[in-house]
Amino acid sequence: MIKVNVEKLKKNLENKLKEEESKGAAKDPTKSPILKPFGPGKINFRAIPYLHNEDPTNDPFVERYYHYKFGGTFYCPKENDGQQCALCDYAWQEYNKVKPTGNKDLMKAALDKTAQKHVFVAGVIRGREAEGVKLLKFKTGKRKMSENHEKIWGWFLNKSTENWMDYENGYDMILNYKEPSAGQKKLFNNAPAFLNDIDLDRDRTSLGDKETVKKYFETTPNIDELYEPTDTAKSIEMLEKHFEYLKRSAVSTAAAETASNESSDDSSDLEVSGEELDDQKATMDKLKALLG
Numbered sequence: 001m002i003k004v005n006v007e008k009l010k011k012n013l014e015n016k017l018k019e020e021e022s023k024g025a026a027k028d029p030t031k032s033p034i035l036k037p038f039g040p041g042k043i044n045f046r047a048i049p050y051l052h053n054e055d056p057t058n059d060p061f062v063e064r065y066y067h068y069k070f071g072g073t074f075y076c077p078k079e080n081d082g083q084q085c086a087l088c089d090y091a092w093q094e095y096n097k098v099k100p101t102g103n104k105d106l107m108k109a110a111l112d113k114t115a116q117k118h119v120f121v122a123g124v125i126r127g128r129e130a131e132g133v134k135l136l137k138f139k140t141g142k143r144k145m146s147e148n149h150e151k152i153w154g155w156f157l158n159k160s161t162e163n164w165m166d167y168e169n170g171y172d173m174i175l176n177y178k179e180p181s182a183g184q185k186k187l188f189n190n191a192p193a194f195l196n197d198i199d200l201d202r203d204r205t206s207l208g209d210k211e212t213v214k215k216y217f218e219t220t221p222n223i224d225e226l227y228e229p230t231d232t233a234k235s236i237e238m239l240e241k242h243f244e245y246l247k248r249s250a251v252s253t254a255a256a257e258t259a260s261n262e263s264s265d266d267s268s269d270l271e272v273s274g275e276e277l278d279d280q281k282a283t284m285d286k287l288k289a290l291l292g
């Protein structure tokens with residue numbers, strides 16, 4: 001007869017509950033260190049220089065490259081630190097493979113797997129000060145700054161707004177969030193709103209007294225603690241995990257197709273053929289050989 005190990009079972013349940021709780025926290029915008037809007041509309045956001053930069057007064061924002069299409073947010077060792085990255089190699093190999101077909105969707109899917117560049121601006125949400133310092137995150141280009149990225153630097157270059165980040169007499173940023181259309185929902189991961197554009201408030205305001213502002217500075221979330229830096233070895237591990245996942249989902253998709261003759265769910269854009277899996281194995285072997 002099978003005997004239940006009650007102690008183990010309790011521990012198991014405890015872990016399950018913890019996991020659920022952390023998933024809930026990730027969904028709750030008030031608990032996220034990354035700024036999340038409740039819905040469409042305007043948010044007043046007061047930026048502060050990013051404490052964890054070497055010289056925040058000369059370098060007030062953070063830029064980082066991450067991969068998002070491998071089951072999480074992964075720090076790219078290549079774009080951030082100039083080391084080799086298995087995820088980049090794999091993504092660009094995919095891109096070069098589909099490019100000759102001229103299929104725009106396939107090309108985009110491959111490019112989405114490459115490292116994406118984001119800017120993070122630390123600051124406080126007006127009316128949500130109790131949540132502490134947040135990081136406003138938005139996209140920018142690898143070679144050319146995005147429009148929003150250009151704006152935040154541009155304000156320093158304009159005489160009338162050059163001290164917009166001054167905590168005593170600066171300007172709030174106005175973040176304009178829009179509701180994604182039905183077609184855009186997937187693009188924004190079902191978020192209730194996306195950042196459409198940013199601007200500066202019309203009136204100068206204070207962020208608070210010295211003591212309050214000091215506290216804000218000191219509690220600025222560290223982006224590298226949220227998404228830990230990785231190296232080449234770790235990127236290979238991530239890619240291996242991804243291939244494992246693809247293999248499993250290919251098996252389950254095949255099983256589901258046999259059973260119902262239709263795709264199990266449309267959220268898995270990860271259907272792979274046997275041929276593709278062979279390709280992936282070859283990629284891994286090549287990478288490992290390269291690293292010795």
Ligand SMILES: [Zn+2]
Pocket residue numbers: 067075076077078079085086087088089115
């Ligand atoms: Zn990479």
